[in-house]
Amino acid sequence: MSVRIGVDELEGVVEKLRAAGAWTEGSKAVQAVDLQRLDARIEELQRSFPADALHAVAIKAMPLVAVLRRIVSRGAGLEAASWEEVALARAAGCPGDRIVFDGPAKTDEELRAALDLGCWLNADHPRELERLAALGAPGDARVGVRVNPEIGAGSIGFTSTVAKGSKFGVPLRDAPSLRDRFPFLTGLHVHTGSQGCGLDLLTAAAWRTAEIVEQLDLDWLDVGGGLPVRYTDRDPEPPTVAAWAEALAGMPGWGSRRLLTEVGRHVHAGGGITISRIEAVKEVDGEPLLVVHVGADLLLRRVYRPDDWDHEFIVTDPTGRPRQGEARSTKIGGPLCFSGDLLARGRALPEAREGDLLIIRDTGAYTLSMWSRHCSRGLPPVWGLDGGDVERLFAGESPQDVVRFWGG
Numbered sequence: 365m366s367v368r369i370g371v372d373e374l375e376g377v378v379e380k381l382r383a384a385g386a387w388t389e390g391s392k393a394v395q396a397v398d399l400q401r402l403d404a405r406i407e408e409l410q411r412s413f414p415a416d417a418l419h420a421v422a423i424k425a426m427p428l429v430a431v432l433r434r435i436v437s438r439g440a441g442l443e444a445a446s447w448e449e450v451a452l453a454r455a456a457g458c459p460g461d462r463i464v465f466d467g468p469a470k471t472d473e474e475l476r477a478a479l480d481l482g483c484w485l486n487a488d489h490p491r492e493l494e495r496l497a498a499l500g501a502p503g504d505a506r507v508g509v510r511v512n513p514e515i516g517a518g519s520i521g522f523t524s525t526v527a528k529g530s531k532f533g534v535p536l537r538d539a540p541s542l543r544d545r546f547p548f549l550t551g552l553h554v555h556t557g558s559q560g561c562g563l564d565l566l567t568a569a570a571w572r573t574a575e576i577v578e579q580l581d582l583d584w585l586d587v588g589g590g591l592p593v594r595y596t597d598r599d600p601e602p603p604t605v606a607a608w609a610e611a612l613a614g615m616p617g618w619g620s621r622r623l624l625t626e627v628g629r630h631v632h633a634g635g636g637i638t639i640s641r642i643e644a645v646k647e648v649d650g651e652p653l654l655v656v657h658v659g660a661d662l663l664l665r666r667v668y669r670p671d672d673w674d675h676e677f678i679v680t681d682p683t684g685r686p687r688q689g690e691a692r693s694t695k696i697g698g699p700l701c702f703s704g705d706l707l708a709r710g711r712a713l714p715e716a717r718e719g720d721l722l723i724i725r726d727t728g729a730y731t732l733s734m735w736s737r738h739c740s741r742g743l744p745p746v747w748g749l750d751g752g753d754v755e756r757l758f759a760g761e762s763p764q765d766v767v768r769f770w771g772g
Contacts, residue, residue: 365404368634371678373688374723377637377749378684384754385475386747393640393657393744394760397426397728399434400751401635405605406438409627412609414619420464420484422589422628423449425729426636428746430757432456435631443589443626449519450483451525464624466510466553466584468532472499479505484624486510486553486586488533493546501548508551508586511536513572536576543580551622552577557589558629563603566590567611578616585617586624593633595726596674605630629729636728638662638744642679642720643699652715654679656722656742659698659705661736663727666707667698677708678723679716687714696722700739732758742766 369377381387404539409419420441423432427449434444435457441462442453447470453463463483470478470492476499478485484506491508501507510533521707532555534542545548554573556566572586577585593737605627612618644655660667668673677696679687681684691712698705708725712750716722742761747754761769 365401366457366634367401367405367630368726369398369401369637371676371725374637374678374680374686375684378639378680378721379722380749380752380754381639381747382683384747385572386745386754387490387604387639388755391641392643393638395636395638395732395744395746397431397632397746397748397757398635399431399748402431402434402631403438405627405631405635406435406440408605409625409631410439412606414623417623417625418462418464418484419625419627419726420462421631422626423452424733426632427452427733428758429455430748432458432631434748436462436625443628447471447477447550450478450481452472461506463660464626466607466626475499479596480523482506482630484508484551484584484586490534490538490542490545493542493549496548497546499717503548505548506550506584507546507548508553508584508731509534509539509542509549510553510555511539511573511576513554514567532554535571540580543582549582551586551624553583553586553588555586555626556590558590558592562592563611565664566603566608570612571615574615574617577621581623584622584624586626587612589626589628589630591627591630593726593729594631595633596676602630632729633726634728636726638727638731640722640724641723642716642718645716645718648695652692654694654696654713654716654722656696656707657699658724659700659707660702661698661700661738662731662734662744663698663707663724664734664736665730666682667705670709674705675727676713676725677713678725679713680721680723682721684721687716689714699741700736702738737769740766 382710392414393600420443436458443464445467460481468488487509512533513536640656665673694713696707745760746758748757756761
């Protein structure tokens with residue numbers, strides 16, 4: 365099964381959604397998530413890494429409890445970057461020993477609760493370790509510290525985290541002195557960042573950290589995530605999980621020390637699509653502009669950092685059949701009340717009509733979790749595709765739900 369939902373599958377997806385009542389004439393936008401692709405990505409991790417490795421999928425990539433519950437049911441864990449995400453993990457039925465709690469701003473109350481829960485706890489800085497010591501971190505606690513090997517950034521600087529000056533962690537060279545000061549420290553955590561980090565950077569960061577884990581005789585290594593994905597056919601082919609694991613297989617401690625991963629984007633992105641009704645087709649300066657129901661609210665990075673983040677946009681008829689015909693330079697405008705809410709400029713697309721569909725590929729990660737409340741539009745519903753079955757994973761938000769959110 366391919367990582368991404370293919371263009372040739374879109375008509376069948378729309379047909380399934382229509383048959384299940386998930387897309388009707390009154391629908392504005394929905395997301396669809398292929399649950400079997402999600403299963404396949406988790407199985408790929410489990411197959412490629414040592415059998416006792418814990419694969420804690422990043423909640424920040426896709427926080428829907430129904431999706432998290434599916435991940436847990438497949439034997440994986442969850443990585444939480446906030447205490448609220450720990451609560452989501454618990455709501456999904458994830459046991460404490462399969463939760464990894466990260467983040468640079470943990471309170472004493474959260475640290476104490478994490479120790480009680482028995483989760484894997486990655487401190488971000490020495491002061492946090494001092495607070496854990498004051499809380500009486502037990503000797504059997506799973507406490508690590510995030511380290512930065514300071515080896516450079518990927519192609520997207522603001523999501524790279526192993527360059528000198530990163531806001532996360534402590535320099536890797538400081539790990540031995542921290543181990544001397546805090547004997548309850550049992551592991552190290554390194555995370556290169558997100559999209560834009562190649563296999564060489566991922567591998568170098570993990571290897572250098574593994575060497576220190578071996579030197580200090582620690583119990584475990586968390587190699588984080590950051591495995592990139594392919595959003596358009598112009599993007600280079602990303603490394604596979606198998607290639608990543610093969611590149612790590614010779615590092616110190618492979619197969620003898622516990623290994624953790626925190627992959628999120630690779631697990632989720634390609635298995636999700638977003639469908640919006642094309643509400644209007646306008647002519648602006650001799651160029652068509654398609655007005656749709658998602659924009660910077662759902663695809664925040666695409667709108668604000670268009671040179672770094674892209675998606676493929678497919679215009680289809682109302683049944684999901686891709687439109688054919690001569691392509692024209694086209695803009696795609698979102699629903700928000702500011703002029704910069706544009707998903708695409710100068711995109712070559714066939715002629716679209718009001719009532720057609722715009723399908724956006726690879727939206728399974730870092731979309732709903734980054735939802736913007738500007739203009740107070742409600743989150744779209746999300747439906748899961750499980751072979752021939754379609755199930756509602758999230759009802760979306762009605763206007764009344766939004767009023768309740770704002771305290772009305």
